[in-house]
Amino acid sequence: MTIAVTGGAGYIGAHVVSALEAAGRDVLVVDDFSTSTRERAAGRALVELDLAAPGAADALTAAFTDHGVDAVVHLAAKKQVGESVAEPVWYYQQNVGGLAAVLDASRVAGCRRLLFSSSAAVYGEPAGGAVDESVVPLPINPYGETKLVGEWLARDAGRAWGLEHVALRYFNVAGAGRPELGDPAVLNLVTMVLDRLEQGLAPVVFGTDYPTPDGTCVRDFVHVQDLAEAHVAALAALETGGLPSSTYDVGTGRGASVREVLAALADASGLDTTPETTGRRPGDPAVLVARAERIRAEIGWAPRFGLDDIAASAWAAWRAQRARGVEPVRAAR
Numbered sequence: 001m002t003i004a005v006t007g008g009a010g011y012i013g014a015h016v017v018s019a020l021e022a023a024g025r026d027v028l029v030v031d032d033f034s035t036s037t038r039e040r041a042a043g044r045a046l047v048e049l050d051l052a053a054p055g056a057a058d059a060l061t062a063a064f065t066d067h068g069v070d071a072v073v074h075l076a077a078k079k080q081v082g083e084s085v086a087e088p089v090w091y092y093q094q095n096v097g098g099l100a101a102v103l104d105a106s107r108v109a110g111c112r113r114l115l116f117s118s119s120a121a122v123y124g125e126p127a128g129g130a131v132d133e134s135v136v137p138l139p140i141n142p143y144g145e146t147k148l149v150g151e152w153l154a155r156d157a158g159r160a161w162g163l164e165h166v167a168l169r170y171f172n173v174a175g176a177g178r179p180e181l182g183d184p185a186v187l188n189l190v191t192m193v194l195d196r197l198e199q200g201l202a203p204v205v206f207g208t209d210y211p212t213p214d215g216t217c218v219r220d221f222v223h224v225q226d227l228a229e230a231h232v233a234a235l236a237a238l239e240t241g242g243l244p245s246s247t248y249d250v251g252t253g254r255g256a257s258v259r260e261v262l263a264a265l266a267d268a269s270g271l272d273t274t275p276e277t278t279g280r281r282p283g284d285p286a287v288l289v290a291r292a293e294r295i296r297a298e299i300g301w302a303p304r305f306g307l308d309d310i311a312a313s314a315w316a317a318w319r320a321q322r323a324r325g326v327e328p329v330r331a332a333r
Contacts, residue, residue: 001026001068001069001070001071002025002026002027002028002045002067002068002069002070003020003025003026003027003028003069003070003071003072003073003235004027004028004029004030004063004064004067004069004071004072004073004111005017005020005027005028005029005030005072005073005075006030006031006051006072006073006074006075006076006098006102007030007031007036007074007075007076007077007117008027008028008029008030008031008041008044008073008075009029009031009033009036009037009038009040009041010031010035010036010040010075010076011036011181011182011183011184011185011224012075012117012170012173012224012227012228013029013031013036013040013075013076014036014040014181015177015181015224015225015227015228016073016075016227016228016231016232017029017044018177018178018181018228019177019225019228019229019231019232020073020231020232020235023232023236025232026045027044027045028044028045028046028047028063028067028069029041029044029045029046029047030046030047030049030051030060030063030076031046031047031048031049031076032048032049032050032051032076033048034050035185035329040181045067047059047060047063049063051076051094051097051098051099051101051102052093052094052097052098052101056098056101057100057101057102057104057105057108058105060101060102060104060105060109061104061105061108061109063105064105064106064109064111065109069109069111070111070112070113071111071112071113071114071115071235071238071239072102072106072111072113072114072115073115073117073231073235074099074102074114074115074116074117075117076098077094077095077098077117077146077147078090078091078094078095078143079119079143079187080143080187081121081141081143081144083143084141084142084143084146085141085142088142091142091143091146092142092146092149095143095146095147095149095150096146096149096150096153099116099150099153099154100153102114103153103154103157103163106157106163107157107161107163112162112163112164113163113164113165113235113238113239114154114157114163114164114165114166115165115166115167115168115231115234115235115238116150116151116154116165116166116167116168117167117168117170118147118148118150118151118167118168118169118170118247119143119144119147119169119170120169120170120171120172120220120249120251120288120290121139121141121143121144121147122137122139122144122147122148122151122169123135123137123138123139123144123169123288124137124138124139124140124144125138125140125283125285126138126285126288128287129218129255129285129286129287129288129289130287130289130290130291131249131288131289131290131291132249132290132291132293132294133169133245133247133248133249133294140283141283147169150167151167151246151247154167154246155246158246164238164242165246166234166237166238166243166245166246166247166248167246167247167248168227168230168231168234168247168248168250169247169248169249169250169290170222170227170250170251171219171220171221171222171249171250171251171252171288171289171290172188172189172219172220172221172222173188173221173222173223173224173227174188174189174190174191174221174222174223174224174310174314175190175223175224175225175305175309175310175311175313175314175317176224176225176313176314176316176317177224177225177228177313178317179313179316179317179319179320180317180320180324181224181317182313182314182316182317182318182320182321183224183314183317184321184326184327184328184329185328185329185330186328186329186330189219189258189261190221190261190265190310190311190314191314191318191328193261193262193265193273194265194269194314194315194318195328195330197265197269197271197273198318198322198328202273202274202275202276203262203273203275203276204275204276204277204278205258205259205262205275205276205277205278206278206279206280206281206284207278207279207280207281207284208277209280210280210286210287211286212257212286212287213257214257214259214260215259216257216258216259217257217258217284217285217286217287217288218255218256218257218286218287218288218289219255219256219258219287219288219289220251220252220253220254220255220256220288220289220290220292221252221256221261221307221310222250222251222252222303223303223304223305223306223309223310223313225304225305226250226252226303226304226305227250229301229304230248230250230295230299230301233299233300233301234248234295234299234301237298237299237300243298243299244298245294245298248294248295248298248299249290249291249292249294249295250290250292250295250301251289251290251292251303252290252292252303252306253289253290253291253292253293254289254306255287255289256307259275260307261307261311262275264307264308264310264311265311265314265315267308267311268308268311268312268314268315269315
């Protein structure tokens with residue numbers, strides 16, 4: 001049977017597609033190429049489609065039927081927090097509306113399984129910093145809200161017609177499985193640092209007075225290849241008897257501070273990452289790290305890569321993109 005991967009030409013999506021193919025699975029890529037390139041879908045079965053456009057559910061139904069799709073890995077979504085705050089209605093239309101189209105098509109085409117891309121953003125600003133799936137989600141921006149609503153919608157589809165579903169809540173994804181699959185978007189700490197360095201500028205650290213060992217924020221960084229393999233493992237578990245839980249945090253269980261990330265990137269690149277420092281940004285919790293115990297116990301997944309691997313692979317991918325003439329994709333200002 002075929003696995004449809006929405007957003008399958010994107011940064012995370014390309015890694016998931018590659019991991020599924022390495023596991024011997026047939027894949028159908030669904031993408032509108034708004035934040036990705038056709039190069040990453042080359043040679044694969046493809047449906048070019050905006051999931052939030054009128055008629056998307058009908059187009060997906062036909063594609064799922066034609067390709068014998070039995071499961072969907074739904075990655076396609078908008079994910080810029082600031083943009084979601086400025087355009088909340090559009091974010092709900094894109095993220096919730098796109099998922100609704102996928103679910104409608106799945107129901108009509110008889111597609112039985114869904115793996116939903118969720119986010120640690122559903123937790124908001126939890127007390128204590130280290131979280132597990134028992135923490136009550138309290139998102140603090142529209143992006144996080146759309147991910148939580150997506151989990152609810154998948155749950156309700158399961159109740160209504162028996163859809164088998166699981167949501168993976170990603171923490172901070174970075175690195176590259178191969179240089180050609182690197183992240184071109186300047187939207188996370190690692191690529192923001194590399195972009196600043198390329199411009200001859202010092203990285204910027206927001207806040208050095210947090211109650212952490214070195215005063216900077218601590219986050220859980222998970223290698224994108226590990227994340228892709230978590231999808232393969234979760235999907236296999238769904239297919240071989242289901243899962244006892246519907247949500248899983250995907251992280252390492254280990255935190256790295258902003259200064260530690262800068263040091264790892266300095267080691268990988270040989271460049272001076274001495275930062276400029278400024279005040280805290282509103283809404284940045286001091287620590288946000290996954291305990292990541294449920295996914296180990298119930299799915300059997302554990303990360304293989306650490307921060308040094310993330311930094312080295314991200315730097316190699318960044319250089320490869322420049323060599324190929326790929327320009328960084330920066331957030332709209």
